[in-house]
Amino acid sequence: MRDKRSNPFCMIVAVLIMLFLVAPLVVIVIASFTPTALITFPPKGFSLEWYGNIFSKSNNFVSGLLNSLKIGLGATVLDIFIGVTAALSICRYDFKGKNILLNYFTSPMYVPSVCFAFVLLQVYSQVGRVPGWARIFIGHFIIILPYIVRNTVSVLHVFNWTLEDAATSLGANPVQVFFKVTIPLAKPGILAGALLAFLYSFDEVALSSLLSTPRFVTLPIRIMNYMEMSFDPTLAAISTLLILCSLILMLLMEKFVGLDMFMR
Amino acid sequence: MASLELKQLTKKFGDFTAVDSMDLQVADGEMIALLGGSGCGKTTTLRMIAGFTEPFSGSILVDGKDVAGIPAYKRNIGIFFQNYALFPHMTVFENIAFGLKIQKLPKAEIAERVSEMLELVKLYGMEKRYPRELSGGQQQRVALARALVTRPSILLLDEPLSNLDAKLRVEMQVEIKRIQKELNITTIIVTHDHEEAVSLADRVIVMNAGRILQVGTPKEVFDDPNSAFVADFMGFSTFIKGSVKLELPDRLIVECSGHDLSVKRSVRDDLREGDNCILAIRSENIAIVPEDNMENRFVSGSNEIYAQENIVKGRVESITYKGHSTRVEVSGCFEENVYPAPNDYTGPGAGGELRLYFPSDKLCIYKN
Ligand SMILES: Nc1ncnc2c1ncn2[C@@H]1O[C@H](COP(=O)(O)OP(=O)(O)OP(=O)(O)O)[C@@H](O)[C@H]1O
Numbered sequence: 001m002r003d004k005r006s007n008p009f010c011m012i013v014a015v016l017i018m019l020f021l022v023a024p025l026v027v028i029v030i031a032s033f034t035p036t037a038l039i040t041f042p043p044k045g046f047s048l049e050w051y052g053n054i055f056s057k058s059n060n061f062v063s064g065l066l067n068s069l070k071i072g073l074g075a076t077v078l079d080i081f082i083g084v085t086a087a088l089s090i091c092r093y094d095f096k097g098k099n100i101l102l103n104y105f106t107s108p109m110y111v112p113s114v115c116f117a118f119v120l121l122q123v124y125s126q127v128g129r130v131p132g133w134a135r136i137f138i139g140h141f142i143i144i145l146p147y148i149v150r151n152t153v154s155v156l157h158v159f160n161w162t163l164e165d166a167a168t169s170l171g172a173n174p175v176q177v178f179f180k181v182t183i184p185l186a187k188p189g190i191l192a193g194a195l196l197a198f199l200y201s202f203d204e205v206a207l208s209s210l211l212s213t214p215r216f217v218t219l220p221i222r223i224m225n226y227m228e229m230s231f232d233p234t235l236a237a238i239s240t241l242l243i244l245c246s247l248i249l250m251l252l253m254e255k256f257v258g259l260d261m262f263m264r
Numbered sequence: 265m266a267s268l269e270l271k272q273l274t275k276k277f278g279d280f281t282a283v284d285s286m287d288l289q290v291a292d293g294e295m296i297a298l299l300g301g302s303g304c305g306k307t308t309t310l311r312m313i314a315g316f317t318e319p320f321s322g323s324i325l326v327d328g329k330d331v332a333g334i335p336a337y338k339r340n341i342g343i344f345f346q347n348y349a350l351f352p353h354m355t356v357f358e359n360i361a362f363g364l365k366i367q368k369l370p371k372a373e374i375a376e377r378v379s380e381m382l383e384l385v386k387l388y389g390m391e392k393r394y395p396r397e398l399s400g401g402q403q404q405r406v407a408l409a410r411a412l413v414t415r416p417s418i419l420l421l422d423e424p425l426s427n428l429d430a431k432l433r434v435e436m437q438v439e440i441k442r443i444q445k446e447l448n449i450t451t452i453i454v455t456h457d458h459e460e461a462v463s464l465a466d467r468v469i470v471m472n473a474g475r476i477l478q479v480g481t482p483k484e485v486f487d488d489p490n491s492a493f494v495a496d497f498m499g500f501s502t503f504i505k506g507s508v509k510l511e512l513p514d515r516l517i518v519e520c521s522g523h524d525l526s527v528k529r530s531v532r533d534d535l536r537e538g539d540n541c542i543l544a545i546r547s548e549n550i551a552i553v554p555e556d557n558m559e560n561r562f563v564s565g566s567n568e569i570y571a572q573e574n575i576v577k578g579r580v581e582s583i584t585y586k587g588h589s590t591r592v593e594v595s596g597c598f599e600e601n602v603y604p605a606p607n608d609y610t611g612p613g614a615g616g617e618l619r620l621y622f623p624s625d626k627l628c629i630y631k632n
C-alpha cells in the first residue's frame with residue numbers, strides 16, 4: 001500500500017463489489033445445508049442429507065467426477081509436453097513465421113467450441129467406433145493447449161537466454177541446462193498454464209455435452225442432466241464442494257508459484 | 265593452462281560482419297586485454313571462443329587443436345558475461361557452486377571452494393541471498409566468482425569490473441591478476457578502460473569494427489599507438505593536423521598552421537615530404553613554459569628541460585580542475601585547440617597567454 005490514507009467513498013465501493021462477488025457463493029454454501037427439498041434461504045434447520053445424496057451410487061456424481069479428473073489431468077499432462085515444446089521452439093529460435101506458428105497453436109482459443117465440436121463429430125462419425133472417453137479427451141486435449149502455450153511463451157518471451165550459455169560454460173550438458181535452468185525458470189508459466197488448462201477442462205460444458213455418449217459423462221454434464229430432472233439442494237452441496245476444491249487449488253498455487261503469474 | 269589461437273576468425277550476422285578475419289595468438293597463461301568501442305565485436309569474439317556461436321569462417325585452436333567440433337560444455341572455458349547472467353532462482357552460494365555440482369565434487373569441497381571465492385570477492389555472509397537482493401556491483405562480483413571457481417583453462421571476462429567503485433575496482437584487479445597468475449589461466453579480459461587494460465594485461469589488443477588495429481605490450485600501445493584511431497582510444501587528447509616539410513634522418517619537421525614542429529621519427533612511419541599528417545600527444549606530455557623564462561630552461565615533471573624548438577604561443581580558453589591534474593584548453597597555437605594537463609597549474613586564467621612546449625619524442629605522427 002502506497003498511502004495509509006483511504007478515501008471513504010472508494011472503500012464503500014470496494015466493499016460493495018466484494019460483497020457482490022461473494023454473496024451468491026455464500027448463499028449457495030448456506031443453502032446446501034437446508035433440510036428441506038426445496039432450496040430456501042435462510043435455511044430452516046441444518047442437515048447433511050444432500051451431501052450424502054452426492055455420493056449415492058444412483059446419482060453417478062462420483063463417477064462423473066472421476067471421469068472429469070481423468071480427462072482433465074490426462075489432457076493437461078499430455079499438453080504440458082506438447083505445449084512447452086512448442087513454446088520453447090517458438091521462443092528460442094529465430095525463424096520466419098514464428099508468429100504464425102504461435103497463432104496456430106493458440107487458435108483453438110478463438111474458435112467457438114460449438115463449431116469445433118461439430119467438426120469433431122464429423123470426424124468421429126467418419127472414423128466410427130471412437131470410445132466415449134476418447135471423444136471427450138481429444139476435444140479437451142485440443143482446446144486447452146493454448147493456455148499452456150500462451151503462459152509458457154509469456155515467460156520465455158522475457159527469458160534471458162544467456163543463462164543457458166552461462167550454465168553451459170560451467171560444464172552443464174544440454175539436458176542438465178534444460179532441467180536445472182530452463183525448466184525451473186519457466187515453471188511458474190508452465191504451472192499457471194496447466195492450472196488454467198485443467199480448470200477449463202474441468203468445467204467445460206459446451207463441447208463435452210455435444211461429444212459425450214451416455215456411457216461416458218463428465219461431472220459438469222452430469223450436473224446439467226441432474227438439473228433438468230430435479231432442483232434440490234444436492235446441486236448446492238456439490239457446488240460447495242467444488243468451490244472448496246478451487247479454493248484449495250488456488251492456495252496451493254499461491255504457495256508454489258505465486259498468483260501474480262495469472263495477472264500477466 | 266592452455267594456449268589459444270584464432271585464425272582468420274570471422275562472424276557475420278546477415279550481411280553485417282561483426283568480426284572480420286581476426287588473427288591472434290595467446291600464450292599459455294597469458295593475460296590479454298581486448299579494447300575497443302561499443303559494438304566493435306568484442307563480445308561476439310568471446311562467444312565464438314566459448315562455443316556459443318559458430319564462426320562464419322576461420323578457426324579456433326586450443327593447445328593447437330581445432331575446437332570446432334567440441335560442444336561448449338566440454339571446452340572448460342570460464343566466461344564472465346557482460347550482463348552477469350546470474351541464475352535468478354539460485355542463491356549466491358548455489359550460483360557459485362553450480363559448476364562444481366555439475367563436476368560432482370564432494371559437498372565439503374564445494375563448500376570450501378565457494379567460501380574461498382566469497383572471501384575473495386568480499387561477499388562473505390551473503391551466500392543465502394538471491395541475485396535480486398544484491399546491488400549491481402555485488403552481482404558482478406558473484407558472476408566473477410562463479411567464472412573463477414571452476415578453475416577453467418581459459419577465462420573470458422567481458423567487462424568484469426565496469427560496475428564497481430574506483431577503490432573496489434583496483435582491489436578486484438589485483439585479485440583477478442593474482443588468481444590468474446597463481447592458477448596460470450589463459451585470460452582475455454574485455455574492458456573500455458585503457459588504464460585497466462594497461463595495468464592488468466601482458467598484451468593489449470585494440471579493435472575497431474571487427475578488426476584488430478594493434479596488438480602489443482601495454483607500453484607499446486599506450487605510448488606508441490600505430491594509428492590516430494588507437495591513439496584516440498588510448499587516451500590521447502590532442503590531435504594536430506599538419507604536413508611534412510622536411511625529412512631528416514632522425515626526425516621530421518612538420519608544419520602545423522604556420523608553426524614548425526620537430527617530431528622524432530618512428531620505425532613505422534613512411535612519410536615523405538609534402539605528405540599530410542596528424543600529430544597526437546597526451547595531455548600530460550604538453551609542458552607549459554614559464555613566461556619569465558626566456559632561456560626556455562625549466563622543470564616539467566621530474567625532467568629538466570632545455571627547449572630550443574617546439575614552443576608555441578596560445579591563449580587560455582578555459583580551465584577545468586580534474587583532481588589529480590588541471591585541464592587547460594588552449595586556442596591559437598594551431599587550428600585545433602590543444603589540451604595540456606599539468607599537475608599543478610599556476611599560469612594565467614582564461615583569456616591569458618601562455619607558451620606550450622611539445623616534446624619531439626612525445627609526439628606521435630600518422631599519415632592523414
Ligand atoms: N545476434 C546478433 N544479431 C545481429 N547482430 C548482432 C548480434 N549480436 C551482435 N550483433 C552486432 O554485432 C556487433 C558486435 O557486437 P558485440 O556484442 O560483439 O559488440 P561489443 O564489442 O561487445 O560491444 P559492447 O562494448 O557494447 O559490449 C554489433 O554491431 C552488434 O549490433
Ligand SMILES: [Mg+2]
Binds near residue numbers: 308
Ligand atoms: Mg560486449
